[in-house]
Each structure stands twice: as C-alpha cells, then as structure tokens.
Amino acid sequence: MPNPSPIASSVPPLEQILDTARVVSLPMRVKFRGITEREALLFRGPAGWGEFGPFPEYGDAEASRWLAAAIEAAWLGFPEPVRDTIPVNATVPAVSADRVPDVLARFGRVDAVKVKVAERGQELADDVERVTAVRHELPDAAIRVDANGGWDVPGAVEALGRLSAVGLEYAEQPVPSIEGLAEVRRRLRANGMPVLIAADESVRKEDDPVRVARAGAADLLVVKVAPLGGVRRALEIVAEAGLPAVVSSALDTSVGIRAGLALAAALPELPYACGLGTVSLLMGDVVREPLMPDDGSIPLRDAAPDDELLERFAAPAERRDWWLGRLRRVHAELSGH
CATH class of the missing domain: 3.20.20.120 (Enolase-like C-terminal domain)
Incomplete structure (x- = not known):
C-alpha cells in the first residue's frame, strides 16, 4: 500500500518503543477468528498509548501498517473530532x-x-x-x-x-x-x-x-x-x-x-x-x-x-519474546532499515 501512514517517514527509535512495551494476552469469551486468546503489544509515547496487534499469520510488511497506526496514536495523537x-x-x-x-x-x-x-x-x-x-x-x-x-x-x-x-x-x-x-x-x-x-x-x-x-x-x-x-x-x-x-x-x-x-x-x-x-x-x-x-x-x-491489569494479563515469557522479536522486525520494515 503506498504511503501507509504520515508517521512512516518519522518512526521513533526502537528503544523508545521498547522502553514502555507491554505484551498482554486476553482470554476470549467465545472463539473468534479461530483464536481463544487475543494477544497485543502496547506502548506509550508523548501523546498516549498505542496498540500493535496484527494477527500472527500476517507478514511483516502487512504488520508494518499496524505499527504505523500504533505510533500515530502514541506519538501524534488523533485528528479533531466532529462528534463525541x-x-x-x-x-x-x-x-x-x-x-x-x-x-x-x-x-x-x-x-x-x-x-x-x-x-x-x-x-x-x-x-x-x-x-x-x-x-x-x-x-x-x-x-x-x-x-x-x-x-x-x-x-x-x-x-x-x-x-x-x-x-x-x-x-x-x-x-x-x-x-x-x-x-x-x-x-x-x-x-x-x-x-x-x-x-x-x-x-x-x-x-x-x-x-x-x-x-x-x-x-x-x-x-x-x-x-x-x-x-x-x-x-x-x-x-x-x-x-x-x-x-x-x-x-x-x-x-x-x-x-x-x-x-x-x-x-x-x-x-x-x-x-x-x-x-x-x-x-x-x-x-x-x-x-x-x-x-x-x-x-x-x-x-x-x-498497571495492575497489564500485570494480570501479561503474556507468558515465550509469547512476550515472540512479540518483541516481531516488533523489532516490523520496526525495521517500517523505518526502511
């Protein structure tokens, strides 16, 4: 997809994202999209929190759009609303x-x-x-x-x-x-x-x-x-x-x-x-x-x-490592490194 996001040209350093990164695993009430646990990686920036949660089957190129959206939320914030x-x-x-x-x-x-x-x-x-x-x-x-x-x-x-x-x-x-x-x-x-x-x-x-x-x-x-x-x-x-x-x-x-x-x-x-x-x-x-x-x-x-809920729903160590590894790859994809 051309021009995936305004943030793609000014991606924050990976270390800034990793500093606040938290990986959670939330149980589903019913199976949805074939999953019973919804995993996501959250991080905080100067404008608030962003969520990076592309489904596991998505490749890094497609997942880079999800990261761009999360960075927009955390670093840029959102446009002015016309309804509340x-x-x-x-x-x-x-x-x-x-x-x-x-x-x-x-x-x-x-x-x-x-x-x-x-x-x-x-x-x-x-x-x-x-x-x-x-x-x-x-x-x-x-x-x-x-x-x-x-x-x-x-x-x-x-x-x-x-x-x-x-x-x-x-x-x-x-x-x-x-x-x-x-x-x-x-x-x-x-x-x-x-x-x-x-x-x-x-x-x-x-x-x-x-x-x-x-x-x-x-x-x-x-x-x-x-x-x-x-x-x-x-x-x-x-x-x-x-x-x-x-x-x-x-x-x-x-x-x-x-x-x-x-x-x-x-x-x-x-x-x-x-x-x-x-x-x-x-x-x-x-x-x-x-x-x-x-x-x-x-x-x-x-x-x-x-903080207490982030701890309660923290993903197991192996899943946290999987998401952090994915974040590193997708960040490199998005920033062109």
Whole structure:
C-alpha cells in the first residue's frame, strides 16, 4: 500500500518503543477468528498509548501498517473530532443459534448487529439459524452479515438470497476478490435482491485500497484503523473512495478501540453504526473502564492501561519474546532499515 501512514517517514527509535512495551494476552469469551486468546503489544509515547496487534499469520510488511497506526496514536495523537458519541453494533460470532441470546446480552441495547457467517466447517443452515435467532431477539435491529470472503460467487448469491428473508442492512465481504464482489452485486440486483455490499478485506488487504470503489464492487467500505496504517490514512482512503464508511475493530483492547473511535469521530459523515463494541467479546481488558457500548453507543474518551491489569494479563515469557522479536522486525520494515 503506498504511503501507509504520515508517521512512516518519522518512526521513533526502537528503544523508545521498547522502553514502555507491554505484551498482554486476553482470554476470549467465545472463539473468534479461530483464536481463544487475543494477544497485543502496547506502548506509550508523548501523546498516549498505542496498540500493535496484527494477527500472527500476517507478514511483516502487512504488520508494518499496524505499527504505523500504533505510533500515530502514541506519538501524534488523533485528528479533531466532529462528534463525541459513536453508535456501535453488537457482534455475534459463528456460535450456535442457542447461544445468540447470551452473546447479545453482553452488548446491552443496540440498534444494529453484525453476524458472522460462512464459518469454515459450518453449513448455510447454521448461518440461517443464527441470523434468524438474532432477528427473533431483536425484531427491529439492522442486521448485517460478515462472510470474511468465505463464499464463492454462486454460494454468496444463494446464501444472501436466503438470509435476506430476515432483512439485511448489508453483506460484508461475501467473496474474496474485487471482481467477485462486483459479480455478486450484479447478480443480486438482477435477481431483484438489492442487498448492499460492503468491502472489508478488499480495502485493507489491497495494495490499492480504493480500487474496489473504482470497480463499482461495493456500496460501502469497512475501515479499520490498524490495518490501514492509522486514523489519518484511513480518512484519506474514505475521502478518495467517495463511499459511506463503517468503522470496525480488529478485535482490539480498549487502547485500539480508542483509535477506532477517533476515526469514527473524525469522519465527515457516519451513516452506519460502527463495529467497535468488540471488547464485549473479551474476558478482560487493560483499562479499568473498558470502552464498551452503553445504550447502543460509546462516548469518546481516553483509555489508559492500568498497571495492575497489564500485570494480570501479561503474556507468558515465550509469547512476550515472540512479540518483541516481531516488533523489532516490523520496526525495521517500517523505518526502511
């Protein structure tokens, strides 16, 4: 991705980051993205705390954008907000339908719900049951589904045809490729099912994050601060794409959620509830007052880690060493050394 972040040209010395680096491991309430523990490396700079938490399978080049975002938070701070409260959706992982009420209960009152679908090892019937259970619990909520590129084009058209019976706000990344998204969008409209298509991976994993918009392959973008290289870079991408945006998390601690809230607060328009309520999926956090939804929204406020919580959730020594080694490599990647 060209110009990953304004911070990339002025990366602080590695020693300054290492001085305050803390590695945490937070247990998940339910398996999400195939993990049961969420690990992240946190560090403090002159502007506050940053979070570096690319998932383990990401290479150093892709992870460098996550580090740029963390440095932006810790060294530059965030742009001026235009709103001080951010509407958020609940997130339902690929759980069985009978667990849906318990998952939703942890989010409190919400007006929108994102439901994970197309989970490996599950069937379309499982997705239908899960989404139907959400609709049963929340008759008036906006429901969006996220396939993480798990279907092919015919499978996506079939699945969205069935799932749209409950009423869908939009479908996020139903297929992996930009060309596939465009074809799904075309077929749905030809079939009289104008389900909106949201692009996630086709924004944050592409060298050109705006290509999906130019290809007419999406109706809206899902943007995440860390994978895009920071709040300022994400704002540039949204402006260039000219499409509505939903701000989502990367399964962050409250430190990372704070960056997501900063992006949502700085966007000129925010037509959709954001996927920033995911601290509810963790069994612990690094701040005393986690950034979690209250009556369907999260107020904009700072999130500074608590020393006792950093100790309580400190990662085992071997995992700490793994993250510090990764930090060294990615810092070298970002700074061009």
